[in-house]
Amino acid sequence: MMELDEKDRAIISALQQDGGLNAGAVGKAVGMTQPAAWRRIKRLEEGGVVLGRRVRLNKAALGFDVVVYLGVKLAAKGRVSLEDFERAVCAIPEVQLVQHVLGIYDYRLKVVAQDLSDFERILRRRIMTLPGVGDVESNVMLSEVR
């Protein structure tokens, strides 16, 4: 694991607040020159701490009004391999997040949909037909607080 000092952590937190900052702006935010900040950012990227940058789009503006978190339990463990389930669930474009977890569910999913009837379609045709799927619990997101 990469050793991180106070300055590295300050850089990461500046970038977490605004991922669009360039090295000059990051340097300014943490009290460093542009080249020094650039070298540290580069090191964080090469060391695998900063994995990349992505755009954050407004879901509603693009017609996605519904986000649902699903808890999925596999029905026949052993008979269907986890890999089959994972491969199939990752191929669903509306599924943004697939996490293998320990607890009352086996997997946690985050699904985006245009509206509730679109979600119903995804749930019935794509999720409920996944290999090995058992119990599914849906929680519709009302708001994101943090």
Place this chain on the structure above:
Amino acid sequence: MHVDGIDRRLLRHLQEDGGLTMAELAARTGLSSGACWRRVEKLEATGVIEGREVVIDHRAMGYAVEVFLRITLDKTQGNAFDSFIAAARDIPEVGGIQTLLGRVDIRMDVRARDLGHYQEIYKERILALPHISDVEALMLISEVKNTEVLPI
């Protein structure tokens, strides 16, 4: 704002690689770089592109344990949601907090250095939060897919 087919094409490329320069984006979409720049500018100004974010590997930062808590609140208390959320936001190890409609009311992510650290946060900070009636925990084993890409 109205997002047309060309905007969607731009956004699809930007979603795949948020680090694309305007020239690269123009080349991939077949637009002139001027047209490309104007469209991206407009998508940003109207808030379709909200911003850019970095993807951080929390394990590489020394946070080996990630737990998702699913919390049911005691809704007989009128201000249960507000006071719970206000207090939860003060815990630095709490990442995302979402309110839900379903079997549980709140879900939130907790990151800790190790299990001992998690237990300390759980006992001293989480269980001290107001109006909790039930807590369920799911511990992350592995992340199989994590993308913000929208099927546009």
